[in-house]
Amino acid sequence: MKKILIVTSLILSLVGCSSMGVKEPSDAEINAEAAKAYQEVKSKSKMSTNKDWNDMVQRVANRIASASGEKFNWEYVVIESPEVNAWCMPGGKIAVYTGIMPILKTEAALATVLGHEVAHATLRHGKQRYARAMKENLIGLVAGVAVAAGGQFLCKTDTCKTLAQVGGVAAGFALTFFDRKFSRGDETAADKEGQIYMAKAGYDPAEAPRLWDRMSAASGGKAPPEFLSTHPSDANRKANLNAWMPDAERAYASAPKKYGLGEPIK
Numbered sequence: 001m002k003k004i005l006i007v008t009s010l011i012l013s014l015v016g017c018s019s020m021g022v023k024e025p026s027d028a029e030i031n032a033e034a035a036k037a038y039q040e041v042k043s044k045s046k047m048s049t050n051k052d053w054n055d056m057v058q059r060v061a062n063r064i065a066s067a068s069g070e071k072f073n074w075e076y077v078v079i080e081s082p083e084v085n086a087w088c089m090p091g092g093k094i095a096v097y098t099g100i101m102p103i104l105k106t107e108a109a110l111a112t113v114l115g116h117e118v119a120h121a122t123l124r125h126g127k128q129r130y131a132r133a134m135k136e137n138l139i140g141l142v143a144g145v146a147v148a149a150g151g152q153f154l155c156k157t158d159t160c161k162t163l164a165q166v167g168g169v170a171a172g173f174a175l176t177f178f179d180r181k182f183s184r185g186d187e188t189a190a191d192k193e194g195q196i197y198m199a200k201a202g203y204d205p206a207e208a209p210r211l212w213d214r215m216s217a218a219s220g221g222k223a224p225p226e227f228l229s230t231h232p233s234d235a236n237r238k239a240n241l242n243a244w245m246p247d248a249e250r251a252y253a254s255a256p257k258k259y260g261l262g263e264p265i266k
């Protein structure tokens with residue numbers, strides 16, 4: 001009861017000062033908040049000790065990062081978790097969950113996923129969504145609620161719940177980033193840009209449509225991971241990737257080094 005009262009008064013006070021003086025965050029601001037949230041996720045997660053997977057994520061992420069041409073403070077980790085997921089926060093903070101690795105099957109498929117996630121960051125999709133949430137007072141609201149009640153009931157994903165308990169900026173960021181749904185347009189743009197990144201990085205872009213087939217088969221009607229959540233239908237997605245293939249093939253042809261499908265993932 002006490003918690004409900006605190007939450008209610010927070011909501012009222014936030015609504016009272018709604019949308020006054022809210023400005024869009026700069027890259028530096030959003031990257032700093034993402035870096036703090038990333039630190040929290042790392043400190044509260046179990047890191048994978050699988051050397052092959054860690055090495056593979058490091059080398060593929062390095063190649064994708066350099067193909068993107070973006071001067072972020074890149075960081076990559078592999079988190080031990082059955083979750084079929086991977087993400088790249090604004091500013092280039094990447095995590096791959098061990099649950100996705102067996103589904104990928106090839107290093108080129110990992111490049112497909114990382115290309116897609118990195119494209120969300122380079123195209124500033126997370127930053128745009130954060131700015132929208134700020135305008136709606138969602139950030140202040142969730143930060144306040146997190147402090148008052150653990151933030152649990154606002155979060156859908158475990159990672160959001162973990163960060164909500166920390167409160168403040170990490171909690172607000174968590175709600176927009178980990179319980180996120182990028183728009184369908186953002187997802188399509190990330191598929192397109194991601195396919196170019198993987199090709200420039202030296203991975204065969206023909207693996208992209210094959211990977212998304214494996215992903216949708218693996219999701220088997222359960223709660224879909226980030227890259228399936230608001231996506232165009234699988235048929236559209238494949239049609240898109242095939243339509244963009246000539247550009248991706250050109251990028252692949254000019255890649256300084258070619259790895260094809262890379263190493264298999266067992």
Ligand SMILES: [Zn+2]
Binds near residue numbers: 227
């Ligand atoms: Zn996505």
